Amino acid sequence: MAAFAAILRKDLRLEIRSGQSTIALFALSLLIMVVLVFALNPQPVDRARDAAAALWVALVFAGMLGATRAMIAENENGCMRALTLSPIDPAALYAAKLAAAFAFMAIVEVAAVVLITLFFNLDFGGDLARLTPSLMLGTLGFAALATLLAAISSRTRAGDLLLPILAIPLFIPAIIAGVKASEAALSGFPLAAASQWLGILVAFDVLFVTLGALLFEHVIRED
Amino acid sequence: MEHFDYLFAAYTIIFVVIFAYVMFIWRRQARLEVELRAMEERLKNLKTAPPSSSAKTAAEN
Amino acid sequence: MKIETYPPTPSPEVEGEKNRNMKNKATAGLGWSTLISMLVSLFMVFEWVPTEEDQGIVQRIFYFHVPCAWVAFAAFGIVAIAGVFYLWLKDQIWDDLGYAAAEIGMVFCTLVLITGSIWAKPIWGTWWTWDSRLTTTFILWLLYGGYLMLRAMADDTPEVARFGAVIGIVAALDVPVVILSVRLWRTIHPAVLVTRAGEHGLEDPRMVITLLVSLAAFTVLFGWLLMLRFQQLRTRSRLFTIRREVALIEAAAQDY
Numbered sequence: 001m002a003a004f005a006a007i008l009r010k011d012l013r014l015e016i017r018s019g020q021s022t023i024a025l026f027a028l029s030l031l032i033m034v035v036l037v038f039a040l041n042p043q044p045v046d047r048a049r050d051a052a053a054a055l056w057v058a059l060v061f062a063g064m065l066g067a068t069r070a071m072i073a074e075n076e077n078g079c080m081r082a083l084t085l086s087p088i089d090p091a092a093l094y095a096a097k098l099a100a101a102f103a104f105m106a107i108v109e110v111a112a113v114v115l116i117t118l119f120f121n122l123d124f125g126g127d128l129a130r131l132t133p134s135l136m137l138g139t140l141g142f143a144a145l146a147t148l149l150a151a152i153s154s155r156t157r158a159g160d161l162l163l164p165i166l167a168i169p170l171f172i173p174a175i176i177a178g179v180k181a182s183e184a185a186l187s188g189f190p191l192a193a194a195s196q197w198l199g200i201l202v203a204f205d206v207l208f209v210t211l212g213a214l215l216f217e218h219v220i221r222e223d
Numbered sequence: 224m225e226h227f228d229y230l231f232a233a234y235t236i237i238f239v240v241i242f243a244y245v246m247f248i249w250r251r252q253a254r255l256e257v258e259l260r261a262m263e264e265r266l267k268n269l270k271t272a273p274p275s276s277s278a279k280t281a282a283e284n
Numbered sequence: 285m286k287i288e289t290y291p292p293t294p295s296p297e298v299e300g301e302k303n304r305n306m307k308n309k310a311t312a313g314l315g316w317s318t319l320i321s322m323l324v325s326l327f328m329v330f331e332w333v334p335t336e337e338d339q340g341i342v343q344r345i346f347y348f349h350v351p352c353a354w355v356a357f358a359a360f361g362i363v364a365i366a367g368v369f370y371l372w373l374k375d376q377i378w379d380d381l382g383y384a385a386a387e388i389g390m391v392f393c394t395l396v397l398i399t400g401s402i403w404a405k406p407i408w409g410t411w412w413t414w415d416s417r418l419t420t421t422f423i424l425w426l427l428y429g430g431y432l433m434l435r436a437m438a439d440d441t442p443e444v445a446r447f448g449a450v451i452g453i454v455a456a457l458d459v460p461v462v463i464l465s466v467r468l469w470r471t472i473h474p475a476v477l478v479t480r481a482g483e484h485g486l487e488d489p490r491m492v493i494t495l496l497v498s499l500a501a502f503t504v505l506f507g508w509l510l511m512l513r514f515q516q517l518r519t520r521s522r523l524f525t526i527r528r529e530v531a532l533i534e535a536a537a538q539d540y
Contacts, residue, residue: 148450149451152434152447152450152451155441155447156434156437156438156441156444156447157437157438157440157441158437161437162433162434162437162438165429165433166430166434166451168426169423169426169427169429169430170427170454170455170458172423172465173458173461173462173464173466174465176465176466176468176469177465177468180472196468197468200461200468203464204461207457207458207461208454211453211454211457215371215450215453218371218446218450219446219447219450221443224340224341225341225342226340226341226342226406227341229342229402229405229406230342230344230345232402233345233348233349233398233399233402233403234345234348236395236398236399236402237399240391240394240395241391241509244388245509245512248509248512248513248516251516252516252519255516255520256519258523259519259522259523259526262523262526266526266529266530266533269533269534270533
């Protein structure tokens, strides 16, 4: 537990100190939203569907950028080997990396959600609250997936390209379920109406967090 | 026969693709075996006649 | 003074030759079985089985389309199981098996999509639709693609076998979630076109027999291709091992 907290604190502190790239991330989020607005040309009647679509594109985008940051820094400094050799339980290491990835994604998503609310005419109180369950579950799922995969891709040539190639197909069921859940939420349906979709998201999260914790040690080992 | 073209296309593609894969395997095999024999020879030579430099310097010291 | 053992034990080179011959016999046997069973199957598909009423002769694509899907799914399972064994036993042989299965699975998954699409055009009027089975197969194709991209882009990484095993396992466990979510997606918003009629309503028993024979033929074909590629990858692994040994010896010699 102490190891988990220590590593998480380290990653967050590193991120806060390198404030530059965070600003660039926000800028990029804004621009992706702009592209989506012009691509979808949202009408009031499609509000829920378009906003949900934009939200999940933003989520995947945030994940692609946010989840890898922790891993890349580690590998550049040889820090990964040190962590692997230390007596830290690999599952705890995975949990810390996962929490860091989740935090990074959440930061980017805050910006994206604000923009979506403005561009797609949502309201800041009710709509955002209703979106939270699907958004959080989706972020957790992608973070779990990406943390495991980034450990692989960051150690290969052209790892930046490999991560989306591996992650996105695996994430598709969560996208299907998440967009439907978000759309239902924004259309004003109660939580229960989206229960099947949320159920799939929960199953997805449980599956990938578990898999990540189990398989992480195989991926970071060097011999 | 209605839609015969589609039926013909489907089965043709199946055979072409499978055949292409078999060719892919076959072409690689020859190259692999040549290299394998060469490497095995080299390994045998290295094992039966160790490089003379090491034996000499070891004997001198 | 040379000591003779009696009966003389074969040298390692002779043993190697014997093993190679056995493997070649097995491969040849599978090859001939493949040819024969495929020819029988073809005969049944084109000469023996009656034409289906609603769809006409295009329906015959079905008899090879379904076995392709069966092989693709079976290969996928083998990739995952081989991955588990590799992580557990750490023997390169499991990685070779998984990689071979992934390649072949990809080939047949591609065939499923192509033959399905060719069938769909005359029957449904469109090359593609997002119905649940097509969508799931397409996602499977993407998952295979990811695994093969990893091998293609990272094959010089020493740990690539372990990475491949992890990806194979993760992808296989994702498949149930995919099937679930896609099916739900499509029952709530069904595809515009009518779902495949007559696929599991094979009226004539001859159709069932033809399908079963095709399935058997493709299973043998799968076994043959897997054997071929697996052997080849084993050879390749042996080559890499020898290369490494040679490099080590030569490096050690230079130290002096």
